[in-house]
Amino acid sequence: MLKIENLVKNYGKCRALNGLSMEVGEGELFGFIGPNGAGKTTTIKIMTGLLRADSGNVYLDGMDALKDADKLKQKIGYVPDFFGVYDNLKAIEYMEFYASTYGLVGREVTERCYELMELMGLEGRGEVYVDELSRGMQQRLCLARALIHKPDLLILDEPSSGLDPRSRFEMKTILKELCRKGTTILISSHILSELAEMCSSIGIINKGELLQQGSIEEIVSAVNISNPILVRVCDDQKKTLHFLRSNAMVQSLAIDGQEFQFTFAGSAKEEAELLHKMIDSGIRVLSFGRKRDNLETIFMQLTKEGEES
Amino acid sequence: MSNPVYQKEIKMSVRTVRFALLIMTFNGILAVLSLLSLYGAVNRSRFFGSVQFTNVIQTYSTVAFIEFAMFMLLVPAITAGSISGEKERRTLDLLLTSRMGAVSIILGKLRASLHMVRILAVSSLPVLSFVFIFGGIRIRDLILVLIALLITGTFAGSVGILFSTISRKTTTATVLTYGSLIVLIFGSYGILIFLQYLNSNNIGNFTNGIGRGIYALLFNPALTFCALIYGQVGSRDFITTLCTKYAPTESGFVIEHWIAVSLCLQILVSVLFLLLAAWILNPLHAVAPPQLWKKAGKAWDKDE
Ligand SMILES: Nc1ncnc2c1ncn2[C@@H]1O[C@H](COP(=O)(O)OP(=O)(O)O)[C@@H](O)[C@H]1O
Numbered sequence: 346m347l348k349i350e351n352l353v354k355n356y357g358k359c360r361a362l363n364g365l366s367m368e369v370g371e372g373e374l375f376g377f378i379g380p381n382g383a384g385k386t387t388t389i390k391i392m393t394g395l396l397r398a399d400s401g402n403v404y405l406d407g408m409d410a411l412k413d414a415d416k417l418k419q420k421i422g423y424v425p426d427f428f429g430v431y432d433n434l435k436a437i438e439y440m441e442f443y444a445s446t447y448g449l450v451g452r453e454v455t456e457r458c459y460e461l462m463e464l465m466g467l468e469g470r471g472e473v474y475v476d477e478l479s480r481g482m483q484q485r486l487c488l489a490r491a492l493i494h495k496p497d498l499l500i501l502d503e504p505s506s507g508l509d510p511r512s513r514f515e516m517k518t519i520l521k522e523l524c525r526k527g528t529t530i531l532i533s534s535h536i537l538s539e540l541a542e543m544c545s546s547i548g549i550i551n552k553g554e555l556l557q558q559g560s561i562e563e564i565v566s567a568v569n570i571s572n573p574i575l576v577r578v579c580d581d582q583k584k585t586l587h588f589l590r591s592n593a594m595v596q597s598l599a600i601d602g603q604e605f606q607f608t609f610a611g612s613a614k615e616e617a618e619l620l621h622k623m624i625d626s627g628i629r630v631l632s633f634g635r636k637r638d639n640l641e642t643i644f645m646q647l648t649k650e651g652e653e654s
Numbered sequence: 655m656s657n658p659v660y661q662k663e664i665k666m667s668v669r670t671v672r673f674a675l676l677i678m679t680f681n682g683i684l685a686v687l688s689l690l691s692l693y694g695a696v697n698r699s700r701f702f703g704s705v706q707f708t709n710v711i712q713t714y715s716t717v718a719f720i721e722f723a724m725f726m727l728l729v730p731a732i733t734a735g736s737i738s739g740e741k742e743r744r745t746l747d748l749l750l751t752s753r754m755g756a757v758s759i760i761l762g763k764l765r766a767s768l769h770m771v772r773i774l775a776v777s778s779l780p781v782l783s784f785v786f787i788f789g790g791i792r793i794r795d796l797i798l799v800l801i802a803l804l805i806t807g808t809f810a811g812s813v814g815i816l817f818s819t820i821s822r823k824t825t826t827a828t829v830l831t832y833g834s835l836i837v838l839i840f841g842s843y844g845i846l847i848f849l850q851y852l853n854s855n856n857i858g859n860f861t862n863g864i865g866r867g868i869y870a871l872l873f874n875p876a877l878t879f880c881a882l883i884y885g886q887v888g889s890r891d892f893i894t895t896l897c898t899k900y901a902p903t904e905s906g907f908v909i910e911h912w913i914a915v916s917l918c919l920q921i922l923v924s925v926l927f928l929l930l931a932a933w934i935l936n937p938l939h940a941v942a943p944p945q946l947w948k949k950a951g952k953a954w955d956k957d958e
């Protein structure tokens with residue numbers, strides 16, 4: 346659906362995007378996660394045609410999005426991180442105005458506007474002036490606005506900043522529902538926990554580069570695979586130590602009581618083999634496994650590495 | 655199809671109290687001044703026994719000049735906020751991601767501000783038509799004045815929109831627009847007066863006046879408007895007088911058709927400014943609005 350290749354963007358001397366590449370599949374609810382200043386907004390602005398990339402490509406449904414801006418605009422719905430409203434327009438007029446900027450006018454369009462507002466839980470608010478709506482309602486109105494031209498891809502930049510928990514929850518419900526109905530959604534945030542449960546896959550960005558991408562399980566296991574192996578045994582420390590030392594693939598071995606911790610340079614199969622041999626040689630193994638980090642820790646580690654370099 | 659931005663602007667502006675106040679103030683000032691002027695004319699008639707034609711004519715030109723001045727004050731105020739207002743309100747990005755092109759956005763803004771000005775002009779017609787009470791001015795003259803006002807309004811409007819596109823803040827755009835119009839109107843005339851001063855004091859040799867420099871005045875909308883009004887009331891040929899005074903060697907087509915040429919030039923410059931504004935507005939074209947502007951803009955806005 347969406348494919349980004351080697352995107353580079355400099356603001357003067359400051360490099361905001363440093364060869365970012367990522368892919369979002371059809372029908373996904375994609376979480377685009379990174380700390381403040383990572384380059385999320387910059388990437389999104391390039392995708393929506395608000396900013397020129399210095400180099401790199403963006404493909405939408407196989408179409409070169411940067412060359413064909415007009416088609417791109419028809420396919421993308423965008424909710425920016427900060428958005429304003431016109432103070433003396435009513436909610437329905439606000440919707441109709443944006444419909445007309447996509448060349449949509451007429452009775453059916455007005456009906457569609459009302460439908461969308463209803464979908465966003467704004468029924469009966471059509472005649473209210475936009476600036477009299479609460480922040481959460483404005484956000485949902487802006488979301489309704491972004492859907493007016495039936496986009497294939499919906500992009501939301503930090504939609505929950507400035508919302509209270511209840512509005513956030515409502516927003517999540519709406520987004521899940523939209524995704525279920527077939528809209529591909531890309532949503533950016535600097536708070537991982539907020540997206541983790543709702544997204545089908547995520548991309549972690551820092552310093553203008555994509556560090557990890559995939560489903561949450563994939564990312565967790567991809568990171569955990571390089572974590573050290575932890576082995577707990579029953580009383581046989583010396584024997585175990587001797588056994589592990591004799592294996593060339595076992596490195597940086599550390600002992601803490603009955604717990605052995607080491608990194609293993611072999612494949613998964615060799616890892617299983619190791620356990621098998623341990624048991625065969627009479628070591629009573631209590632547990633054998635990798636230290637598992639949760640997503641939050643992984644996110645912190647990944648983005649911290651970026652900071653240090 | 656009608657322009658969405660234009661429609662929205664009209665809807666929004668007509669709703670405000672400000673707009674009603676604007677029409678009221680504008681016509682109020684116009685009415686008071688023209689009544690005063692008319693009163694003067696009628697009052698003097700007590701001494702002469704009949705209304706002097708020249709006095710009525712004077713009322714007409716006074717009202718026309720006031721209207722011109724109002725246009726020059728109002729159009730920048732309206733247009734300077736057109737694009738920068740959307741930036742301040744954070745709604746510009748939404749417009750730019752829609753399917754409206756930069757050109758349509760700019761044109762919608764221009765049309766909306768001209769519409770405001772047109773409402774003002776039309777609403778002032780009753781006041782202007784005072785002058786018909788005593789005759790002497792033809793409808794044709796009035797229409798010409800309105801056309802000239804509209805063209806000059808467009809010209810000032812395009813300056814306002816261009817600065818509004820460059821600036822991040824409406825205040826900046828307003829200052830820049832008024833500033834450049836003041837330089838254009840008074841600055842160019844000031845140079846003439848300065849040269850005349852040098853000449854009359856025999857400093858330097860200015861027997862040819864400013865020569866071809868006189869054509870720069872074609873871009874001075876106030877001068878052209880004066881020429882139009884003075885031509886209509888038949889007091890003197892304003893441009894010929896100007897020419898003999900400051901550029902005695904110049905003559906020919908442009909001098910003879912000064913008003914038409916000037917108005918055409920104003921249209922041309924307006925189109926250029928609007929295209930430039932649209933080009934700058936389009937984020938994918940604005941490779942680098944000349945570095946100078948960027949720096950000037952930053953120094954002005956100071957919120958980086
Ligand atoms: N208009 C700009 N001018 C200069 N630098 C900018 C501009 N916008 C963003 N940056 C820089 O680019 C980097 C990425 O910013 P951004 O994309 O806004 O990050 P995020 O949305 O992930 O918080 C930041 O280091 C920021 O300072």
Ligand SMILES: [Mg+2]
Nearest residue numbers: 385386426503
């Ligand atoms: Mg951001």
